[in-house]
Amino acid sequence: MKTYLDCFPCFLRQILDSARVADLSEAQQYELLQRVLVEAQRYDMSYTPSEMSSRIQEMVRQVSLSVDPYRRAKDHSTRQALALLPRLKELVRRAPDPLEVAVRLSIAGNIIDHGVVKEFDLESTIERVLREPFAINHLSALRVALTRCRNVLYLADNAGETVFDRVLIEQLPVPVTYVVKAAPTVNDATLEDAIAAGIHEVATIVDNGSDALGTLLYRCSPEFVERFWAADLIIAKGQANFESVDGSGAPAFYLLQAKCEVVSKHLGVPQYGIVLKHEPPRLGVVERELQNESARTRP
Amino acid sequence: MKTYLDCFPCFLRQILDSARVADLSEAQQYELLQRVLVEAQRYDMSYTPSEMSSRIQEMVRQVSLSVDPYRRAKDHSTRQALALLPRLKELVRRAPDPLEVAVRLSIAGNIIDHGVVKEFDLESTIERVLREPFAINHLSALRVALTRCRNVLYLADNAGETVFDRVLIEQLPVPVTYVVKAAPTVNDATLEDAIAAGIHEVATIVDNGSDALGTLLYRCSPEFVERFWAADLIIAKGQANFESVDGSGAPAFYLLQAKCEVVSKHLGVPQYGIVLKHEPPRLGVVERELQNESARTRP
Numbered sequence: 063m064k065t066y067l068d069c070f071p072c073f074l075r076q077i078l079d080s081a082r083v084a085d086l087s088e089a090q091q092y093e094l095l096q097r098v099l100v101e102a103q104r105y106d107m108s109y110t111p112s113e114m115s116s117r118i119q120e121m122v123r124q125v126s127l128s129v130d131p132y133r134r135a136k137d138h139s140t141r142q143a144l145a146l147l148p149r150l151k152e153l154v155r156r157a158p159d160p161l162e163v164a165v166r167l168s169i170a171g172n173i174i175d176h177g178v179v180k181e182f183d184l185e186s187t188i189e190r191v192l193r194e195p196f197a198i199n200h201l202s203a204l205r206v207a208l209t210r211c212r213n214v215l216y217l218a219d220n221a222g223e224t225v226f227d228r229v230l231i232e233q234l235p236v237p238v239t240y241v242v243k244a245a246p247t248v249n250d251a252t253l254e255d256a257i258a259a260g261i262h263e264v265a266t267i268v269d270n271g272s273d274a275l276g277t278l279l280y281r282c283s284p285e286f287v288e289r290f291w292a293a294d295l296i297i298a299k300g301q302a303n304f305e306s307v308d309g310s311g312a313p314a315f316y317l318l319q320a321k322c323e324v325v326s327k328h329l330g331v332p333q334y335g336i337v338l339k340h341e342p343p344r345l346g347v348v349e350r351e352l353q354n355e356s357a358r359t360r361p
Numbered sequence: 362m363k364t365y366l367d368c369f370p371c372f373l374r375q376i377l378d379s380a381r382v383a384d385l386s387e388a389q390q391y392e393l394l395q396r397v398l399v400e401a402q403r404y405d406m407s408y409t410p411s412e413m414s415s416r417i418q419e420m421v422r423q424v425s426l427s428v429d430p431y432r433r434a435k436d437h438s439t440r441q442a443l444a445l446l447p448r449l450k451e452l453v454r455r456a457p458d459p460l461e462v463a464v465r466l467s468i469a470g471n472i473i474d475h476g477v478v479k480e481f482d483l484e485s486t487i488e489r490v491l492r493e494p495f496a497i498n499h500l501s502a503l504r505v506a507l508t509r510c511r512n513v514l515y516l517a518d519n520a521g522e523t524v525f526d527r528v529l530i531e532q533l534p535v536p537v538t539y540v541v542k543a544a545p546t547v548n549d550a551t552l553e554d555a556i557a558a559g560i561h562e563v564a565t566i567v568d569n570g571s572d573a574l575g576t577l578l579y580r581c582s583p584e585f586v587e588r589f590w591a592a593d594l595i596i597a598k599g600q601a602n603f604e605s606v607d608g609s610g611a612p613a614f615y616l617l618q619a620k621c622e623v624v625s626k627h628l629g630v631p632q633y634g635i636v637l638k639h640e641p642p643r644l645g646v647v648e649r650e651l652q653n654e655s656a657r658t659r660p
Binding site: 070071072074075078088092095096099100103107 | 366367369370371373374387390391394395398399401402406515
């Protein structure tokens, strides 16, 4: 997803929010705001918004001399989510359609996003996301895809949301590789956060070699990029992964709440709409030929 | 009121909102956004936010070649408010305290502000503002001041809000001079808008010689500035008048809803809080002496 003009006011908001989380002084906040104003002037609109958001987090880490300003917020979110875990598991166990409920819960957990929303009510979000119709619903495609894939590459989003991911992973019929950030950015999950949520009990955890928001492939490790393109099914959580992976042609299912106005407009859904969106892989020449052939030879 | 860091994201939002009201293309919106980024870099934080907001409106008028992009919105607001006028008058007529209800209605009308809020529900705002306690309530000081002044200088805010002002003006016991902008900016009231609301039937209308938001005295006409400093009671409507007049030492009562987060924090009230705030005039040397003398000679 490219950057929209409406992302710019939000970039300024992000730098102020993050500078305050890092306990920076008014003067430091002003300095950072000035830096973003400069970068915004030469910003290429064809970049995804995650590029600028990643730069913003780098600036805050530089000025604050803190590698992980959201550490406390992340620990709090994980604890809060873990306290709900028995209830979440029970909801799935009792569901007539456990996969759907697990998908919904994983999307509910996406509300824990300190980059986009400052305040949220986790419990009421769970209730809402369990009840509300999907704004985009490619659940049946996901069901089919899960029967055909050998494994799932699961692109994680935020700490705490990890606990909700765990509930979904437990419902997946194939081995899962859970991808976290190699170093902290906003409240995105790192290895430490994934382990705190118990993901290591249900999946293999790898990092993507990057500390950028979402999945900016040119900033990821060669090992991860290879894994990414080899994946036959990707579950990508949250806005930043959607912004950065959408349009790449990867066989991805995007699970998110469209929390910001720009993303919700781009997707054509109401704000906070529940999205389970499938991006079918672009067919290569060989695949297209095979498909044509099977169409021609159909009785 | 000085500019806060949180005003900057809002400046970018303002330029986009106003460019769209003026039907500017995506490319023109981008150009204007770039201009605001440049101006924001060299912006003096001791200015009031109204300075930048005024610049933003100038830019939109320049690029759109329209002197009054909000004309249609203003006419709509005035018609909408005029349709409510009989009910507003009836509410005041039946009130045990007509001045309080008229003040509340005038503050309710302050929701019609296309610079700060894009959408609002006028009817539910009236109900809320009639019911809710004041966040700042200097009504008794206003009552006293009205018995002591010879006339009132009433600084208008938006078109449509003018109709609500008319209801308050009818309750004031002294002649009122109603001050509008000399030329259009956002949906601020000009002479045309004041007349459409019937203000000429209840007050003398003058303009302040300026097309800036609020009351930036250095941009007003010498006639108006003289009138301003000679006033013994000023009623100043809305955020921009508060931002620009507050701290000047003028004998002003500010009537507004604190619609934006920055103003509400500055005032220490909840967002959308109902404010009737008195700024007592700074005493001159002579007045202070007289006061001291009367204190000394008190029996």
